[in-house]
Amino acid sequence: MPQAASPTCNAVTARGLSKLYNGAPAVDGIDLDIPSGLCFGLLGPNGAGKTTTLRMLLGATPPNGGTLAVLGYPIPVQAREMRARVGVVPQQDNLDPDFTVIENLRVYASYFGLSGPALERRIEEVLHFAALESKTRAGINTLSGGMKRRLTLARALINDPELLVLDEPTTGLDPQARQMLWQRLRTLMTQGKTLILTTHYMEEAERLCQRIAVMDHGRILAEDSPAGLIGRHIEPQVIEVYGADVETWFNTHARARVERAERIGETVFCYAHDMRELLDDLAARPSLRYIHRPANLEDVFLKLTGRDLRD
Amino acid sequence: MNLLFPALSLRWIPVWRRNFLVWRKLFGPSMVGNFVEPLLYLLALGFGLGVFVGEMQGMPYSVFLASGLVCASAMNTATFEGLYSAYTRMAHQQTWGGMLATPLMVDDIVLGEMLWAATKSLISAAPILAVAAALGLVHGMNALWVLPLVLLAGASFAALALCVTAFARSYDFFVYYFTLVITPMFLLSGTFFPLDAMPDAVQWGAQILPLTHAVELVRPLMTGAPHSQPLLHLAVLTLYAAAGLYFACLLLRRRLMA
Ligand SMILES: Nc1ncnc2c1ncn2[C@@H]1O[C@H](COP(=O)(O)OP(=O)(O)O)[C@@H](O)[C@H]1O
Ligand SMILES: [Mg+2]
Secondary structure, X not given: OOOOOOOOOOOEEEEEEEEEXXXXXXXXXXXXXXXXXXXXXXXOOOOOOHHHHHHHHOOOOOOOEEEEEEOOEEOOOOHHHHHOOEEEEOOOOOOOOOOEHHHXXXXXXXXXXXXXXXXXXXXXXXXXXXXXXXXXXXXXXXXOHHHHHHHHHHHHOOOOOOEEEEEOOOOOOOXXXXXXXXXXXXXXXXXXXXXXXXXXXXXXXXXXXXXXXXXXXXXXXXXXXXXXXXXXXXXXXXXXXXXXXXXXXXXHHHHHHOOEEEEEXXXXXXXXXXXXXXXXXXXXXXXXXXXXXXXXXXXXXXXXHOOOOOO | OOOOOXXXXXXXXXXXXXXXXXXXXXXXXXXXXXXXXXXXXXXHHHHHHHHHHOEEOOEEHHHHHHHHHHHHHHHHHHHXXXXXXXXXXXXXXXXXXXXXXXXOOHHHHHHHHHHHHHHHHHHHHXXXXXXXXXXXXXXXXXXXXXXXXXXXXXXXXHHHHHHHHOOOOOOOHHHHHHHXXXXXXXXXXXXXXXXXXXXXXXXXXXXXXXXHHHHHHHHHHHHOOOOOOHHHHHHHHHHHHHHHHHHHHHHHHHHHOO
């Protein structure tokens, strides 16, 4: 018997974890301590190394360096034992197109060695949870994108995992489908499950995750609660300005009044603790349009990675 | 690369079963083909061409041909399954990717796929045996030993095909394997005509082909002709299956766990 993971230990502990592809680091010596029972977000632009990190956590690819334990199991050595207690929602749907909804669940359960009446009860539960009861015998190709995603989530829950790993769970979904999935994930958190998800949507990370690691170029740039990241890394107020001659205006009127600024395309982002002077100035300039808002994760992102994440 | 010997266990069963359940959905149409096709071949070639060929190795051509068809069908079926179908599951449907998020490992998948492809060989070869028997082309109950042999031969061809699949970046890649390996083997293993009239080099070359050894085992069982060196032929097929499985595990581990 492998030693059982104690409930108080970290869901994931990684030290100096790294992965090379063709000599270049995709993940570059990261440390992770993900406590059990919360939702942890890996936030980063495409190519940051999020998927590679998750694949190493799941024992799907061996690290080139570092040490890793998931649910107390050393990985990749005891990946099989660990995976029996983990659910995975991959970045790309890989539902079985030859099977109906319920067949997908049954066959996937068989990979865990699950069968019989207990499984049938579990299937009912997860179908109910994913609001797919009416689709039990539907073919996969008749499902909408949101339904497929929910079925993939239901499938990941079939073994009642204590840790759920989700790689960009809502990418490509419309707003309603995304809300529906978020709500399901919140329910899972209240059930005490540990969630690790990657995303490049700020609002997703901000709404769901208690802790967020900001990742880019294979490194973790910052890790904290969403409020902690915003409070620690960024001025609290933001004005986004765009319009004709925004550059000239910025250089002559704004530069001295803000603490920091970034320019992305045609928009200037101004950061400061007090925006009253700047707002007065902008009010008198109908050629410039602007948005005044509190700082959010996106601003933290911009500062840490120097990249615009919205596309 | 992790050169460890494949960690084999009974975990291949759910992989085999998944493929079986998909196959069962299309059971009707595929089985009709499995019976009708050999019937056509045996009637058209065996009796049609047989009239001109006359006897071959001291037996009617249709009798000679039936055992060749059984072996060629086992090879083609397992090869197709190990190339195209396996590649679809690996690359397009990401079926294997799904399995690898569960307690299944690459070795479990490779073994399950190999045994499934061998099963498909049996599913395609058994009807040929039945049709041949119904046409009176099979000599005695010993022919039932052909069934386990077809499984073994299917496993060898499947293991080889899975090694090829480990390198494939698209379906086009498989054309090389069919053109350079399967088609020559199909023609030069004594399936449709004896190799006696061929140049010595060809006869010797044929001895390294697994299909040759499958034919050498199956033909005597179906025709009642005497066996020569059955243990050698069995050993060669077993070696192909074992070595193919070993390398398929190694190569697919390297590809899937990159
Ligand atoms: N199997 C692979 N082979 C070669 N390079 C890879 C492979 N997987 C990922 N990479 C590279 O590693 C980097 C990180 O990729 P990935 O982890 O998929 O990022 P993310 O999920 O954050 O978008 C990228 O530069 C990507 O091209
Ligand atoms: Mg990714």
